[in-house]
Amino acid sequence: MDQGKHILFRHRDIANIRDLDVYLAHGGFEAFKKAVTTMTPQQVIDEVKNAGLRGRGGAGFPTGLKWSFLTKDSFPRYVVINSDESEPGTFKDREILTHNPFQFLEGAMITAYASQANTIYNYVRGEYWDVVAGLEQCVAQLYERGFLGEKLFGTEFKLDFYHHRGAGAYICGEESALLESIEGKLGQPRLKPPFPADKGLYAKPTVVNNTETVTNVPFIIQNGAAAYRQNGTEKSPGTKLFCLSGHIQKPGNVELPLGVTLRELIYTHGGGIREGKGFKAVMLSGASSVVLKVDDALLDTPLDYESVAAKGAMLGSASVIVLDETVDLSWVILKTTRFFKHESCGKCTPCREGTYWMLSILERINKGGAAKADVELLQNVASQIQNKCLCPLGEFSVTPVLASLKAFRGDFDAHTADGAPKTAPKKAAVAAGD
Amino acid sequence: MLTDKYASEIAEILNRYPAERRRSAVMPLLYLAQSAYGHLSKEAIDEVGAITGVAPTDVAGVVGFYSLYHDHAAGKRRVQICTDLPCALRGADAWAAEFLARLNLKKWDETTADGEFTVEHVMCIGACDKAPCFQVQDSTGIHFHESQPDRAMTVDEAVGILEGLKGK
Structure with missing residues (x-):
């Protein structure tokens, strides 16, 4: 995708884009002004609905629909932006907030207008300390120049941004x-x-959107739903940031239309597998993630919400962790389980x-002191977490465990005294200090 | 007292939230107190409780829940290394072990002999494409130090970064 077709990284490579005048010179805040001065909140919601924008935090829920669920006639309302990306493999919001901050802020501000909210809170993970410091300078410029505060563009609309x-909690x-x-x-x-649409922040109607989601909004308002739908698929329109990490030649974020194949993502844009493995x-x-075994059919799978779901997995936030042929899945799962x-x-x-017991069993397996029964016990414990927790974290912890046990059972059995093949298993790498 | 020394910062923090929702200010005030005192002692927790009207027990609960708040003293700076899956796939485990050895530390959470650095093992810091990586938490906030996507940061370079921070 050439830079001209970027939506989320539209301004990433422009020098001094953190200076409001530079952003304004590139069409910045025209969409916000258009929304506030020429559109009703409902018209903004309809445009985003027509664009088919779906939440980029993971669930893929239609954004305009989410905005329309706010409890009627109940005020004040809040817009809360989720910039807490904390899952191993995810680093897309950080790049937006650092290299295209005003487009993000403009998107959040249009979201507030559509939601009839006068206050935005952007919740950013504490580790992104310097990212927030940079954003606060951008926000200060917006107050100085009258894009935030009272009577915006001479209307009655007022908006504050905090x-x-x-402080270091994935949950x-x-x-x-x-x-x-x-x-x-x-x-x-x-x-x-x-x-949250009914009782969210301070028990008031609240829209919670992901950073990447709202960063799409200025383009949609400026150019219309049809232009937005030029990229992506019918059910998954637009572009997406794909975070490439692990055994990839070129790690980093790439913006591509939804529906790009895994093959193109990895081999054309990611430079292929590191060291040609x-x-x-x-x-x-x-x-x-559901850990997927790579074959030709998978490589040809379009990466959109529906096609990935058809493979029994989720596109989620498109945090793509690449595992080459040297990787032992029992070690991968030790790592993910330790995190959860x-x-x-x-x-x-x-x-x-x-999660405590899964980690104990996985440590035993990785240290080589386990029996085949331990692998079965791992499966058993994982199945007892499934579908039994309030939020998705418990579910997340078992998803890679069960998928790996299904697709790569040999990687686990190889470490056990009674399940290993006759040839000696390769030695597991054990984490420093674990 | 925080209220004497940081009156304008405290007012700015409280102003972010509705007047009747002072409890929301607990987290930013804890960061402020931690910067001022180095760690969150019982006295610091009491002060944050007094400013917000939240029981000290509840403030202490927040301190215990979030990993970037510290209720005990450590080195002048906390060096926090991620070895989660994406970092580990790019060699972070061996890198971290060598880094600890270079600082003459036997295990995580130890402090260098000069009292400058405590090295901690943390979860994902959101720099998976720039592994190996670490962050430094000190009285000025949290700052990243990362590899380039096409070139890993060496342990020598990392030790050099820490040397450069001393005395600052």
């Missing part, structure tokens, strides 16, 4: 935990319903205890 830093990427965190509490998920498996949505065990908020017993 940042709220997280706060779950929207209700995120809202708890802004309220100054532990980041533990709420029972749903009520949903074979491509064993892929995780398309970060550490919580650490990040379990402790509220639901199956997740809190189950």
Whole structure:
């Protein structure tokens, strides 16, 4: 995709784009002005609905529809942006916030106008400390120049923008935990319903959108739904940021139309597998992925929400972790499980205890002291976490475990005294200090 | 007291949230207190509780829940290394082991003999394409130090970065 077709990275490579005048010179805030001065909130919602924009945080829920669920005649309302990306393999929002900050801010501000909210909170993971410092300078410029504050463009619409830093808790990427965190509490998920559209932040109607999602909005308002649909597929329109990591030649973010094949993503844009090795498996949505065995059919799969779902996996946030032929899946799963065990908020017993026991078994398997029965026990524990937790974290923790046990059982059995093949298994790499 | 020294910062933080929602200010105020005191002692927690009207027990609960708040003293700077899956696939485990050895540390959470650096093992920091990577948390915030996508940061370079931070 050439730069002219970028939507999310439209301004990424322009020098001094963090200077408001430079952004304005490239058409910045024309969409916001158009929305506030010539469109009703409902017209903005309809345009985004027609564009078919879907949430980029993972779930793929239609964005315009989400905005239309806000409880009628209930004010104040809030727009909360989820910039808490914290899953291993995900680093797209950081690039938007760093290299295209004003487009993001403009998208969030149009979202607020459509939602009839006068306050935006952007929840950013604490690790992105310097990213927030940069964003706050951008916000200050917007207040100085009258794009934020009272009576915008001479209308009655007023808007404030604040940042709220997280402090190192993956669970706060779950929207209700995120809202708890802004309220100054532990980041533990709420029972749903009520949903945020009815009772969100401070029990008021709230839209929670991902950073990448709202960064699409200025293009849609400026150019219309039809122009947006020039990219992507019928059901998954637009472009997407794909985060490439692991054994890829060129790690980093690439923006491509939804529906690009895995083959094109990896071999054309990612430069192929590092050191020319074979491509064993892929995780398309970060550490919580269904681990997919790579074959020609998978390589030809279009990466859009429906086609990936048809493969029994999820496109999610498109955090693509590449695993080459040298990788031992029992070690991969040790790594993912260690992450989810650490990040379990402790509220639901199956997740809190189950991730602990899965990690213990996986450590035993990786150290070589396990029996085949331990692999079966791992399967058993994983199945007892499934479908038994309030939020998706527990589910996320078992997804790669069960998928790997199904597709790569040999990688686990090879470490066991009674399940290993006659040839000696390769030695597992054990994490430093684990 | 925070209220004496940081009155304008505290006012700015409280202003971000509705007047009747002072509890929302607990997290940013904890960052402020941590910058001021180095870690979150019982006294610091009490101060944040007093400013927001939240019981110190609840403030302490927040400190315990989030991994970037620290209720105990450590080195002047915390060096936080990620070895989660994407980093590990690019050699972060061996890199981290060598890094610890170069600083004469036997395991995670130890502090260098000069009291400058405590090295911690953290979860994903969102720099998977720039592994190996680490962040440094100190009184000025949290700052990344990363590899380039086409060239890994060497342990020598990382140790050099830390040397450059001393005295600052």
